[in-house]
Amino acid sequence: MYEVCVSMNFSAAHNLRGYQGKCEALHGHNWKVEVILRSALLDKIGMVEDFTLIKSKLKEVLALFDHKYLNTLSYFKKKNPTSENIAKIIYGKMKERMNGSSVLLEAVKVWETETTFASYREP
């Protein structure tokens, strides 16, 4: 089985409603997002999928969040903008853009700090 991964950053502000602690207040992060694709087969030029293509899709998706106050976006009106929820939204948006591909979208990892990440994959 082959895996490829593309990572990219976005910067945004958020606050976590109902959080008992400092994260309830408005603050920001430079999130790092990793998108991991998996395939048993390679295409005829030896790739799972071209990094360039994955990067352009991910860039489009992360533009939804970059330099935004996440709590004001429709996705986070009811749900908190946690790394878990962000990972699931990015997963869905990447999946839409991979429609028809034989390659599996294995997981999306969202690093909030250098030492903490949340990931989402389909069951």
Ligand SMILES: Nc1nc2c(c(=O)[nH]1)N=C([C@H](O)[C@H](O)COP(=O)(O)OP(=O)(O)OP(=O)(O)O)CN2
């Ligand atoms: N499971 C999750 N836990 C937390 C999330 C999350 O998205 N998922 N988010 C936060 C806050 O966003 C918070 O800003 C992160 O705080 P923390 O990890 O404490 O980050 P710091 O850089 O401030 O770390 P220090 O070690 O305190 O300097 C919290 N939890």
Ligand SMILES: [Zn+2]
């Ligand atoms: Zn935070």
